[in-house]
Structures are given as C-alpha cells and as structure tokens.
C-alpha cells in the first residue's frame with residue numbers, strides 16, 4: 001500500500017513524487033515512456049518555474065547540465081520593439097529552456113534520490129476502486145505483464161490526453177476551440193535571446209537551449225493546419241520570413257540540426273481535477289495553447305500547492321483527504337484562469353490597435369518594459385502595468 005501513486009513522470013508527475021517523498025510519504029511513480037525520453041515541447045521555463053526549481057534545490061543541477069540562462073527578451077510587433085530584462089521573482093531574473101530529456105530525467109533522478117519508487121515502461125490501464133467506489137489504486141502493464149498497486153491517492157500527471165482523467169470520468173469544466181498549430185526545430189550557431197515576433201496570423205520565437213542550439217518556432221492559426229502540414233518545411237520558413245525577416249536572414253547560413261517537430265493539437269480546457277481518491281495535476285488538469293510557454297511553470301505551481309494541500313491528510317480519514325483535494329482543485333482553477341484567458345488572447349494571433357498603443361507606451365520606458373516582461377513570464381498580471389507612468393504616457 002503506497003500513500004500515493006503518481007501516473008506520469010515528467011514535469012508535473014516527477015516533482016509531485018519528489019515533494020511527497022520529501023514530506024515522508026511512500027510514493028510509486030509510473031510512466032509508460034522510457035526514462036530520459038524526449039517529448040513535444042519548446043521547453044522554456046519562465047522565472048516562476050525557475051524559482052520553484054531553486055526552492056527544490058535543483059537549479060544548480062540544471063545549470064550544471066550546460067543549459068544557458070536566458071536573461072534578455074525582445075518582442076517585436078508592428079512598429080513596436082520592446083527589449084530588456086524582467087525584474088524576476090525570488091531573485092530569479094533569468095529563464096531557462098532545458099531540453100525535456102534533460103529536465104525530465106533530472107526531476108526523476110531527484111525523486112528517486114528522495115526515496116520514490118520509479119518504474120518506466122508501465123502503462124496504467126484501469127483504476128482500482130474500493131467497495132464505496134473510491135479510487136484505491138491502479139492496474140498497469142509492464143512489458144506485456146499486468147500488475148496492480150494500491151494507494152490512498154492516485155495522482156494523474158499523465159498529460160493532456162490523461163488516462164486517469166478518462167477512467168475517473170473527469171468532465172471538462174471549461175473548453176475552448178484550438179487556436180494555433182506550432183512547428184519548431186533546433187539551429188546550430190545562431191546566437192539569440194528570447195525573441196518573440198508577432199504579426200496578424202503569425203508568431204515566431206527563438207529560444208536558446210543546450211549544446212549552443214537555438215530553438216526556432218513558428219505558430220500558425222489552427223485554421224491553416226491542414227494546408228501547412230502538406231508542406232511544413234516551406235510553410236515554416238515562409239512564416240519566419242514574413243513574421244521575423246531579420247531572423248530569417250540570420251538563419252540563411254545556418255542549418256537545422258533536427259527534423260521539424262509539429263503540434264496541431266493544442267487543446268484549451270480545464271477538467272474537474274479531483275474526486276474521491278484521485279486528483280489531476282499538470283496538463284491532465286488544465287491545458288492551454290503553448291504560445292505563452294506557461295505549461296511547465298504552471299505545473300510546478302500546481303505540484304507545490306497539491307503537496308501542501310494534502311499535507312497531514314494522506315494517512316488519515318479519506319473524507320478529509322478528498323475535501324482537501326476538492327479545495328485544491330477549485331483554488332487552482334481560480335489561480336490559472338487569468339493566465340488561460342491571456343493565453344487565448346495571444347493565441348488568436350490578432351494584435352489589435354488597443355494593445356499596440358499600450359505597447360508603444362511600454363517600449364518608451366525601461367521600468368514599464370521590465371514590468372511587461374514580468375507579465376510575459378507570468379510573474380504579474382496585466383493590472384501591474386497600469387502604473388501612474390503608463391497612464392500619463394497613454
């Protein structure tokens with residue numbers, strides 16, 4: 001009997017297991033994927049996520065993998081050019097964009113070092129229930145062999161297409177149409193800051209990562225997905241040329257070092273994230289377009305909140321645990337909703353005049369620029385921008 005079984009061992013599941021184990025719980029961490037495997041993601045971790053890694057004692061380990069800090073950001077749209085550094089949070093002014101096979105392995109290693117029992121290649125297929133109907137464990141398959149394990153709590157950290165959510169019949173509570181599709185690859189010898197370029201119908205970004213590579217990504221409206229995928233290479237380069245012409249020139253003598261990665265299924269939703277004996281974290285609970293690069297940082301925030309919410313209830317009365325899970329789920333929905341709405345706004349790829357006039361005011365002032373970049377990083381909400389200085393400029 002485990003205190004918790006965590007299904008999914010990436011940026012939501014592995015730190016959940018880690019923090020529960022550090023709190024003294026017996027935890028089993030399962031993933032159908034292999035240890036150290038890659039996954040679809042442009043993997044930028046904004047400063048709130050970096051601060052979480054620092055609190056968990058993992059930031060120095062991440063730095064030691066050779067992942068470069070990303071201190072400067074550039075944002076261009078229409079005639080606006082914003083450039084500077086965020087003020088940051090908890091002393092963390094830089095973002096990082098570690099390759100996922102590095103980050104996810106580092107998180108699993110930390111969980112195992114904290115006493116978590118980790119099993120790769122284990123696909124969860126069913127939820128076990130006790131005679132009251134409360135979830136009481138999982139059935140899974142490891143290399144063709146079925147097994148069951150029991151726990152007081154089953155945590156679904158198994159991504160956007162969560163099996164735990166499906167088996168628990170967790171309904172969507174908020175659901176919006178897909179807005180974009182994304183294509184990206186890695187380029188060698190193209191030094192870059194975090195650079196964001198926007199125009200109606202287009203979004204391009206550069207993200208420096210491991211091995212002196214720069215990830216260059218291009219977003220299109222979801223309505224173009226069927227057409228773009230017929231010749232994705234051409235569409236990718238054309239989107240860069242139209243949205244970020246100077247970057248297109250910089251790429252002229254360079255070469256991509258990987259195939260083009262594609263994602264046409266960027267769902268936007270919240271699910272009911274808790275029930276009797278089960279809870280969801282990360283993309284399983286809530287998924288949004290990747291354009292604002294919030295998924296990892298938001299998952300880290302959820303993980304810490306979950307571990308705090310269940311503290312003192314995991315080895316006691318199940319009804320108390322379930323009540324704590326319900327409160328956690330509702331608080332997270334409230335906390336994440338403004339970022340979700342801001343993301344949908346960005347993912348419409350339609351920079352409107354009202355926003356452009358605000359940005360023109362922001363670009364003329366260093367302090368407003370820093371606040372704006374804090375906003376991009378998810379540190380402050382849009383309200384923080386409305387200082388007396390901004391109002392005067394407007």
Ligand SMILES: Cc1cc2nc3c(=O)[nH]c(=O)nc-3n(C[C@H](O)[C@H](O)[C@H](O)COP(=O)(O)OP(=O)(O)OC[C@H]3O[C@@H](n4cnc5c(N)ncnc54)[C@H](O)[C@@H]3O)c2cc1C
Nearest residue numbers: 008011012032041042043044124158159282283290295296
């Ligand atoms: C194109 C793209 C770009 C993105 N860019 C960024 C970015 O720059 N910054 C950012 O913060 N976020 C980004 N995101 C979002 C980010 O990748 C996700 O929010 C994040 O990966 C969520 O982590 P997770 O652990 O919840 O789920 P996942 O990373 O999806 O991990 C879920 C795990 O569960 C396992 N699993 C699934 N089903 C089962 C099962 N039945 N049994 C056992 N294991 C199972 C899977 O094998 C997987 O390892 C991007 C996403 C996409 C698609």
